[in-house]
Amino acid sequence: MFSHQHSSRPAFTLKTFLQHVKLPVLAATVCALLLACSTPLEKKPVSKPVKTDLTIIPQNAPVNYPVQVHEAPPLPREFRAVWVSTVANIDWPSRRDLSTEKQKNEIIAILDNAVQLKLNAIVLQVRPAADAIYPSTIEPWSEFLTGEQGRPPSPYYDPLQFWIDQAHARGLELHAWFNPFRARTAQAKTVVAANHISKLAPQVVKTYGDLQWMDPGEPVAMQQTLNVIGDVVRRYEVDGIHIDDYFYPYPIKSGNGSEVDFPDDPAWITYLQSGGKLARFDWRRENVNRLVEAINQRVHLEKPWVKFGISPFGIGRPDRLPPGITGFSQYDKLYADVELWLARGWLDYLAPQLYWPINQGPQAFKVLHDYWLAQNTTGKHVWPGLYTSRIDNSDKSWSADEILNQVDAMREKAGNGHVHFSMVALNQNRKGIRQRLAAEKYTSQALIPASPWLDNTLPASPLLEASADKKSVHLQLASTVNTRLLAIWKRTEQQWLFSVVPAQDMLIDLSDDPQYGPVRQLTVSAISRTGIEGVRASYSLP
Structure with missing residues (x-):
């Protein structure tokens, strides 16, 4: 029905795994690997839960793995x-x-x-x-x-x-x-x-x-x-x-x-x-x-x-x-x-x-x-x-x-x-x-199809910071020169919900949806003046 603009997202790797797991689990994992391998395994530094330009991992994530980030759908365009x-x-x-x-x-x-x-x-x-x-x-x-x-x-x-x-x-x-x-x-x-x-x-x-x-x-x-x-x-x-x-x-x-x-x-x-x-x-x-x-x-x-x-x-x-x-x-x-x-x-x-x-x-x-x-x-x-x-x-x-x-x-x-x-x-x-x-x-909002022949420059990727009560997310953009809109996906237990807001709206509500229930994930991308989608940022709730 619509033409879509995709953006790339990095795969989950051993490095990102090691960055986010808790120390006891990391130690147990390393010991097991050392016993199974004939060559020493290089030690990796252990970090606290981090905020990246792609994903925020909540402090209360399960100790054995990061909260799973689901791939949001392509953007509806019309x-x-x-x-x-x-x-x-x-x-x-x-x-x-x-x-x-x-x-x-x-x-x-x-x-x-x-x-x-x-x-x-x-x-x-x-x-x-x-x-x-x-x-x-x-x-x-x-x-x-x-x-x-x-x-x-x-x-x-x-x-x-x-x-x-x-x-x-x-x-x-x-x-x-x-x-x-x-x-x-x-x-x-x-x-x-x-x-x-x-x-x-x-x-x-x-x-x-x-x-x-x-x-x-x-x-x-x-x-x-x-x-x-x-x-x-x-x-x-x-x-x-x-x-x-x-x-x-x-x-x-x-x-x-x-x-x-x-x-x-x-x-x-x-x-x-x-x-x-x-x-x-x-x-x-x-x-x-x-x-x-x-x-x-x-x-x-x-x-x-x-x-x-x-x-x-x-x-x-x-x-x-x-x-x-x-x-x-x-x-x-x-x-x-x-x-x-x-x-x-x-x-x-x-x-x-x-x-x-x-x-x-x-x-x-x-x-x-x-x-x-x-x-x-x-x-x-x-x-x-x-x-x-x-x-x-x-x-x-x-x-x-x-x-x-x-x-x-x-x-x-x-x-x-x-x-x-x-x-x-x-x-x-x-x-x-x-x-x-x-x-x-017109059952949901839609973005105007992109015009990449005019300008194919990616807009700045958003940085997301959750409020203390996890009821809202504050969004920051390194630059707003080439950004007009924000495309927002919210995932509930039942489905993905899509909306578009002006790039001036920097606070996103995470309250439960009255029809579809609690929000489990937020995915946001900046949209340029010519409709180009930037790299997506996500925030997952437990």
């Missing part, structure tokens, strides 16, 4: 994330006129629900339309935050920093989600701020239907997006950078039903005059390719451990699709060559939006999932997006079972993650979906 949309106030904030206190309360409620559901990542939309939900010198405050573009929250606070702090305090990753080129939505109501790109560089912003769009063929537009993303990675401790499926806009139709072409003539003519040889559609794809490659480079140049993820439309190139699969071509209409990005390794995870039911033949969920797994030749993560918000009160509503079955379908193919769109459906627990996911699919 990316369990949810999109939090700020555009049009879909998820947060619920309205444009909320006070700072109410905005913070909604953030806390979302994060607490995520923890209760045993999710491990939030994908937060920080740039809905060339604007920002954080203080920026590049783009104005979003009107979806305060009701007026350019107006900061009052009383003032930094919403993105608050999201990050609160998410990390709960052991959740926070990925910052950017719309690459959208400049204004149909839901926009206020006057455009003076520092919006449509005012600063109007020549690169095009009106297309009821939208305004930065032309991907304009170098200024691409540089704007790169500057914004670089600024956030540099200033904030985000765990991921995420872009969605809006490259060139989805096509609109004129009154006679014909498709309206995107108005990029100036950029196209400039390209031709500079000696460009590509056909127009190939040129558009190359514009998007250059953006994706540049974001990947910029993110990892700023902070090599930060993941870069893309969430494209769920159907790939028409000339590569499996038999029976039909539908909208993002390759031809959005100019997104997703297969190329995977092949070149220009991302750390792909979250294709598989927003169709399992039994919808032309866009069959399982077939499309298999397709994207097959395209992943560089071994990055494939974490599909699920249309959880399709559970609603309409006549075409999905059942909760559809999402539950899709989770099962991915796990059956060794899928190790997914993202729910969006938080509102989980917050509202539509048709019991949050309760059922928690009870049936």
